[in-house]
Structures are given as structure tokens and as C-alpha cells.
Amino acid sequence: MNEQHPRVALVSGGAKGIGAGIAARLAGDGWRVVVADRDPAGAAPAGGRYVVCDVGDEVSVSALVRSVAAVEQRLDALICNAGFMIRKPIGDLSLAEWSSVLTTNLTSTFLLVRATEALLRAAKGAVVTIASTRARMSEPDTESYAASKGGLVALTHALAISLGPDVRVNCISPGWILTKGPEPTAEEHTFHPAGRVGRPDDIAALAAFLVGPESGFITGAEFVVDGGVTRKMIYPE
Numbered sequence: 001m002n003e004q005h006p007r008v009a010l011v012s013g014g015a016k017g018i019g020a021g022i023a024a025r026l027a028g029d030g031w032r033v034v035v036a037d038r039d040p041a042g043a044a045p046a047g048g049r050y051v052v053c054d055v056g057d058e059v060s061v062s063a064l065v066r067s068v069a070a071v072e073q074r075l076d077a078l079i080c081n082a083g084f085m086i087r088k089p090i091g092d093l094s095l096a097e098w099s100s101v102l103t104t105n106l107t108s109t110f111l112l113v114r115a116t117e118a119l120l121r122a123a124k125g126a127v128v129t130i131a132s133t134r135a136r137m138s139e140p141d142t143e144s145y146a147a148s149k150g151g152l153v154a155l156t157h158a159l160a161i162s163l164g165p166d167v168r169v170n171c172i173s174p175g176w177i178l179t180k181g182p183e184p185t186a187e188e189h190t191f192h193p194a195g196r197v198g199r200p201d202d203i204a205a206l207a208a209f210l211v212g213p214e215s216g217f218i219t220g221a222e223f224v225v226d227g228g229v230t231r232k233m234i235y236p237e
């Protein structure tokens with residue numbers, strides 16, 4: 001990579017978890033990484049820039065992207081990773097809670113891509129969205145999250161068609177990636193055909209490939225990274 005003019009990536013929700021893993025991987029690969037997260041205590045990897053931003057808010061996204069245009073003056077990759085889940089029976093789920101999940105998990109990608117389109121087209125860049133295997137399978141009481149991730153899978157192929165050939169747009173649907181909570185049990189690890197629960201590095205490696213030069217013929221695709229769980233047929237004993 002050209003060290004005078006490194007490629008620039010914008011990672012939403014990059015203060016921790018999968019987003020922080022992607023930001024660290026890209027920085028290690030020589031990218032300048034701008035992290036946009038609503039957590040005021042977060043940080044960008046060395047050589048990058050951290051912006052406190054609620055990516056579901058139109059005005060904040062507009063200010064974020066203006067700052068990228070002014071400071072970095074280019075954008076080669078956009079990673080739409082920010083997301084969260086509310087787990088509640090549908091009868092108890094308020095419209096405000098439903099909307100907050102849809103806004104962060106789905107609408108933020110619309111806002112970020114709309115605001116960065118000109119920069120991404122100029123750079124012949126790439127977008128990666130982070131959906132979930134929950135776009136296609138569910139536990140009870142996760143309606144808003146499942147709907148937001150299903151929407152994101154569909155938004156990804158719509159964007160790939162609209163923005164091509166300048167900009168490629170792909171989706172990663174992770175399964176269980178250990179970012180919080182207790183260490184999984186041995187049984188939880190071996191339940192996965194791959195033999196273990198996932199790590200942020202597993203997602204970061206694919207994201208780095210999808211924004212890199214070797215994935216030029218890949219757009220509009222969804223990649224399931226779940227250790228094989230959604231391919232496993234399960235019947236009661």
C-alpha cells in the first residue's frame with residue numbers, strides 16, 4: 001500500500017467487538033481507519049481517527065462524512081457494522097424500541113452509503129455490511145433484530161446493483177462471534193461443525209478480503225460465517 005496516501009476505511013460501531021476487530025485488521029494491513037461509534041470512550045487503531053457518532057442519526061452521519069471529505073479527502077471502504085439487539089416478547093416491544101433497532105441496524109447503512117456515495121465512486125471503493133444468520137433463522141422474541149438483518153441482506157444486493165460498477169457491495173452474516181458474555185462451554189464450541197465459536201478475527205479476515213483488490217468480481221453477495229451451524233440439520237433425539 002502507498003504509505004503517502006493510504007487507503008481510507010470508515011468502520012461504524014468500531015469501538016469494540018467485531019467492528020474493533022475489523023478496524024484493527026485493516027489498520028494492520030496499512031489502511032487509515034476512521035471509526036464512528038456512539039461510545040464516547042472508544043478509540044481508533046494507531047494512525048486512525050475516532051469520531052463519536054450515532055450512525056442512525058441523519059445530521060450526525062452528514063457531519064461525519066463531511067469530516068472524512070475534509071480530513072482524509074478520500075474513502076475507499078465503508079464497513080456498516082454498528083448494530084444491537086433487543087430481546088423482548090413482541091407484546092412488550094414498544095414502537096420506539098422496534099424503531100431504534102431498525103434505525104441503528106438498517107437505516108444507518110442507507111444513511112452512510114447515501115452520504116459516502118460520491119467519495120466511494122471516486123475511489124472505486126467497496127462496502128461491506130454486517131448482517132447476521134438471524135436474517136434467516138430465529139430464537140423467540142427477536143423480531144426487530146431479525147427484521148433489521150433481513151432488510152440489510154436485501155439492501156446489500158440493491159446497493160450492489162445501483163452502485164456498480166464503481167462500487168462493490170457485499171454482506172457478511174456472522175453466526176456466534178464471541179464479543180461479550182462468558183466463555184462458551186466445551187459443548188457450545190463442539191456444537192459448531194468448525195469445532196469452535198467464532199472470533200472477531202474470523203469476520204475481519206473476510207472483510208479485509210472483500211474490500212481488497214482480490215475480490216473485484218464479487219458484488220451483491222452474502223457470506224455466512226458461522227462455523228457451519230446453519231448447515232447443520234437438527235432433529236430431537
Ligand SMILES: NC(=O)c1ccc[n+]([C@@H]2O[C@H](COP(=O)([O-])OP(=O)(O)OC[C@H]3O[C@@H](n4cnc5c(N)ncnc54)[C@H](O)[C@@H]3O)[C@@H](O)[C@H]2O)c1
Nearest residue numbers: 013015016017018037038054055081082083132176177179
Ligand atoms: N457477536 C455476534 O455473535 C454477532 C452475530 C451476528 C451479527 N452480529 C452483528 O455484528 C455487529 C457487531 O456486533 P458485536 O457483537 O461486535 O457488537 P458489540 O455490542 O460488541 O459492539 C457494537 C458496537 O456498535 C456501537 N453502536 C451501536 N449502535 C450504534 C449507533 N447507533 N451508532 C454508532 N455506534 C453504535 C456500540 O457502541 C459498540 O461499540 C452488529 O451489527 C451485530 O448485529 C454480531
